[in-house]
Amino acid sequence: MCRWRAVVSTDYTYIAKPSVVKPSSKIEKGLKRLLIIAGIIIFAELVWLFGISPFIPFSTIEVNGFADLGRSEILMLGAITETSSFVSTNTNEVQERLARNILVESARVTKRFPDKLTITVKPRRAAAITLANIEGKQTPLVIDTHGVFFKKGNSGSADTENLPIISGIENPQLNMRLPAGLVPLVENISAIASGSPELLAAISEIRIEQKSWEGYDLVLFPVHSSIKVRVENNLTEDVLRFMLLMLNVFDSTSSDANSPKPAEIDFRSGMGAYRLKEQFLW
DSSP: OOOOOOOOOOOOOOOOOOOOOOHHHHHHHHHHHHHHHHHHHHHHHHIIIIIIGGGSBOSEEEEEOBTTBOHHHHHHHTTOOTTOBTTTOOHHHHHHHHHTSTTEEEEEEEEETTTEEEEEEEEOOEEEEEEEEETTEEEEEEEETTSBEEEEOOTTOTTTTTSOEEEOOSSOOTTOBOOGGGHHHHHHHHHHHHHOHHHHHTEEEEEEEEOSSSSEEEEEEETTOSOEEEEESOOOHHHHHHHHHHHHHHHHTTTSTTSOOOSEEEOTTSSOEEEETTEEEO
8 A cells, every 4th residue: 555645745945035224323323423433522521621731830920020129029029939839829828928029019919720920010000209228328208109118219310200209107117007197198298299290390309397286297398499387297298389389479569678587387277377487377
């Protein structure tokens, strides 16, 4: 008997289709790479900016000084060296060091992150001079607007020739300050010099005389007159103008033998009294 077997083949052949990469996937991968690179660069810059730059020496140091105090002296006074950096420099301490110098009225120090430093030093402003006996010589001392004797002057030099002379100060010395009651005098002198310098130019000397009880009188010595003028310790433009007016009156009548000049005019009462042969005339 013949038997038949049915043989069923289960072998199949598969043909794989080629995969297709979408363009959007390439763009995403490219953006990821760019973001990673940008992140690394930003991180490196932040490390440099905040972790390294503040510790390296200043790349720029700007110094605004003046004739009597140059750049190198200012840096030395402020203890600023080649190794000074943003982190190592305390601006308040630098300002205090600079302000200790007698020539400096004020100092301003600023840092700009990460490596810039600016120093601005304001000099004392001369208001008047006085003569002091230093090492046996008559030496001019320059007085600033706050009443500080801050430097020696040179007779006939440009920095002192236009300044009024103040006399009657007891034993003036460098770095000394006028009594508090006389500080307004140099402040007023400075104000007059700024507004009406021709009025100060008409005075050769201002002598300070202490009153027997309290306060001070000022005795003015005009340039073109032998008549002294006594005023309160309140020198103003109005006082000087009135003084010059009265002096002109006396000078215009000086040729008259019956009108001799007074030795002194007293403006302390505000009316202008004058003394003539031990008499007061009003």
